[in-house]
Amino acid sequence: MKDDAKSRKAELMEHLKVSILTLRLQPGTDLDEAHLSDAFGLSRTPLREVFRQLAGEGYLDLRTNRSARVSEMSYTTLRDFFLAAPMVYGAVLRLAAQNATRTQINDLKDAQQAFKAALQSGSAEDRALANNRFHDVTGEMSGNVYLRPSFNRLLIDHARIGMTFYRPQSGHKTENLSEASRQHDAIIAAIEAGDEAAAAQLAEDHWNLSRDQIELFVMPAALDIPMGIPPLSKPA
Amino acid sequence: MKDDAKSRKAELMEHLKVSILTLRLQPGTDLDEAHLSDAFGLSRTPLREVFRQLAGEGYLDLRTNRSARVSEMSYTTLRDFFLAAPMVYGAVLRLAAQNATRTQINDLKDAQQAFKAALQSGSAEDRALANNRFHDVTGEMSGNVYLRPSFNRLLIDHARIGMTFYRPQSGHKTENLSEASRQHDAIIAAIEAGDEAAAAQLAEDHWNLSRDQIELFVMPAALDIPMGIPPLSKPA
DNA sequence: CGATTCTTTTCTGTATACAACTTGTATTTT
DNA sequence: AAAATACAAGTTGTATACAGAAAAGAATCG
Numbered sequence: 001m002k003d004d005a006k007s008r009k010a011e012l013m014e015h016l017k018v019s020i021l022t023l024r025l026q027p028g029t030d031l032d033e034a035h036l037s038d039a040f041g042l043s044r045t046p047l048r049e050v051f052r053q054l055a056g057e058g059y060l061d062l063r064t065n066r067s068a069r070v071s072e073m074s075y076t077t078l079r080d081f082f083l084a085a086p087m088v089y090g091a092v093l094r095l096a097a098q099n100a101t102r103t104q105i106n107d108l109k110d111a112q113q114a115f116k117a118a119l120q121s122g123s124a125e126d127r128a129l130a131n132n133r134f135h136d137v138t139g140e141m142s143g144n145v146y147l148r149p150s151f152n153r154l155l156i157d158h159a160r161i162g163m164t165f166y167r168p169q170s171g172h173k174t175e176n177l178s179e180a181s182r183q184h185d186a187i188i189a190a191i192e193a194g195d196e197a198a199a200a201q202l203a204e205d206h207w208n209l210s211r212d213q214i215e216l217f218v219m220p221a222a223l224d225i226p227m228g229i230p231p232l233s234k235p236a
Numbered sequence: 237m238k239d240d241a242k243s244r245k246a247e248l249m250e251h252l253k254v255s256i257l258t259l260r261l262q263p264g265t266d267l268d269e270a271h272l273s274d275a276f277g278l279s280r281t282p283l284r285e286v287f288r289q290l291a292g293e294g295y296l297d298l299r300t301n302r303s304a305r306v307s308e309m310s311y312t313t314l315r316d317f318f319l320a321a322p323m324v325y326g327a328v329l330r331l332a333a334q335n336a337t338r339t340q341i342n343d344l345k346d347a348q349q350a351f352k353a354a355l356q357s358g359s360a361e362d363r364a365l366a367n368n369r370f371h372d373v374t375g376e377m378s379g380n381v382y383l384r385p386s387f388n389r390l391l392i393d394h395a396r397i398g399m400t401f402y403r404p405q406s407g408h409k410t411e412n413l414s415e416a417s418r419q420h421d422a423i424i425a426a427i428e429a430g431d432e433a434a435a436a437q438l439a440e441d442h443w444n445l446s447r448d449q450i451e452l453f454v455m456p457a458a459l460d461i462p463m464g465i466p467p468l469s470k471p472a
Numbered sequence: 473c474g475a476t477t478c479t480t481t482t483c484t485g486t487a488t489a490c491a492a493c494t495t496g497t498a499t500t501t502t
Numbered sequence: 503a504a505a506a507t508a509c510a511a512g513t514t515g516t517a518t519a520c521a522g523a524a525a526a527g528a529a530t531c532g
Contacts, residue, residue: 005485005486005487006300006485009485032513033513033514034512034513042486042487043486043487043488044487044488044514044515045281045485045486045487045488046485046486046487048285048514048515049284049285049288049485052285052288052289052292053288053291053292055289055292056288056289056291056292056293057292058381058385064242064514064515065492065493065494065513065514065515066494066513066514067513067514077381080379080380080381080382080383081382083327083331083380083382084327084380084382084383085382087323087327088382088383088386091319091320091323095319143316144316144319144320145294145313145316145389146316146317146319146320146321146324146386146389146390146393147316147320147386148386149294149385149386149388149389150324150382150383150384150385150386150387151386152385153381153382153385154382157382240492241492241515241516241517242515245515268483269483269484270482270483278516278517279516279517279518280484280485280517280518281515281516281517281518282515282516282517284484284485285515300484300485301483301484301485301522301523301524302483302484302524303483303484473532474531474532475530475531475532476529476530476531476532477528477529477530477531478527478528478529478530479526479527479528479529480525480526480527480528481524481525481526481527482523482524482525482526483522483523483524483525484521484522484523484524485520485521485522485523486519486520486521486522487518487519487520487521488517488518488519488520489516489517489518489519490515490516490517490518491514491515491516491517492513492514492515492516493512493513493514493515494511494512494513494514495510495511495512495513496509496510496511496512497508497509497510497511498507498508498509498510499506499507499508499509500505500506500507500508501504501505501506501507502503502504502505502506
């Protein structure tokens with residue numbers, strides 16, 4: 001029942017992280033210090049410290065004398081993402097297979113349980129968060145301080161990319177998500193068996209699946225409907 | 237001639253970074269807020285923001301209700317380092333060869349000039365900082381936001397490892413450092429030519445050189461002198 | 473003496489007040 | 503009427519003061 005400043009600070013942090021990962025706070029959004037400090041019962045001093053930390057982790061961008069912003073996503077970052085992700089995740093899973101402890105493996109299984117539950121009944125946000133948690137545990141397992149900064153940065157945008165491209169309720173999506181779930185199970189098995197090579201291969205497969213999904217979304221089948229005359233409309 | 241708070245803050249940041257990279261502030265050192273804020277004419281509020289940011293970049297460790305500490309280095313991190321470094325640096329140089337701009341290439345040449353100058357006449361600290369600058373520019377060139385967090389984290393410990401293991405004035409060291417300088421030249425050439433494969437290969441070579449150097453330091457040739465009776469000495 | 477508890481001191485974390493900067497608006501000038 | 507300037511409101515950055523937690527020291531008890 002601790003409702004002291006320390007817990008409120010942690011709450012704020014969690015709130016911002018979740019909001020950013022789920023796109024409730026969209027890339028580029030300005031954050032209002034006064035409003036947030038009011039809402040969480042914190043003064044601006046600790047609030048700004050949270051901003052600084054989140055900026056360090058890649059959630060926010062800070063510009064002097066201007067408000068903090070949710071970090072941007074552009075098409076160039078999408079390209080950079082798929083350049084870096086397979087390599088880093090391959091290394092992470094390889095190390096996870098080497099180093100995972102019993103406790104961590106149980107954490108991973110719990111995360112996968114939650115992911116499956118979210119697939120069944122949850123919202124897109126629940127799925128993205130559960131998926132994020134799953135991969136976060138694999139990052140912990142790798143236990144390499146030099147890989148984690150980039151991996152965590154990748155996970156942020158992985159969640160946001162997922163929220164952007166897996167949103168529509170289509171047959172493809174459900175299929176791909178259950179395929180993702182199957183891959184998660186395989187990843188758990190590979191880690192539990194300490195099978196590095198399998199883990200690394202699964203990392204690659206997992207990204208190929210993501211990329212295929214996005215390509216389908218970005219380049220849909222063409223509409224087969226003749227155009228009418230468009231109404232006049234002023235540009236914003 | 238701006239001597240306002242903003243520049244003092246930047247000064248403090250630079251001071252801490254340089255001090256940590258050169259081991260003037262050793263891993264595990266406690267930082268005194270009162271003393272630092274006094275020395276740089278800043279109140280504790282902006283000072284603590286700097287701490288948070290440096291912690292995010294991997295220079296410091298923050299623990300609640302305890303003083304900020306220079307981030308630790310252990311033998312396990314040394315192992316983690318050489319697991320991650322070749323992979324990340326290989327990717328960085330590959331992307332650098334793809335994306336480097338004219339301006340960046342000039343920056344890199346300037347950095348290499350400074351490095352050579354430091355080799356000739358500078359201290360170990362100068363060399364480490366110049367080398368750090370060189371690699372930092374390659375990181376800029378890669379232009380990949382997902383790779384840079386890990387790469388920057390690697391560069392911090394690269395400088396500190398260098399300060400630890402290249403310190404003694406030996407024939408080997410000078411030789412290896414000029415070899416490093418030659419590799420830098422080759423890296424510049426590969427980037428300028430846009431030769432990805434060569435750049436990636438050079439990244440690997442560069443780490444092999446580092447690793448050899450450390451192995452030599454950790455496992456020196458055995459002394460060929462019969463032991464006498466050691467003098468009594470108290471452990472610190 | 474040694475250990476333990478209590479007090480004092482020091483340092484970390486937070487709140488508030490103030491200063492500096494940005495930006496939007498209104499007024500003046502051409 | 504358009505542009506430029508000056509003003510005003512709002513927001514960010516910093517300093518100081520205070521509250522709370524560790525650490526250090528003194529006093530008490532075994």
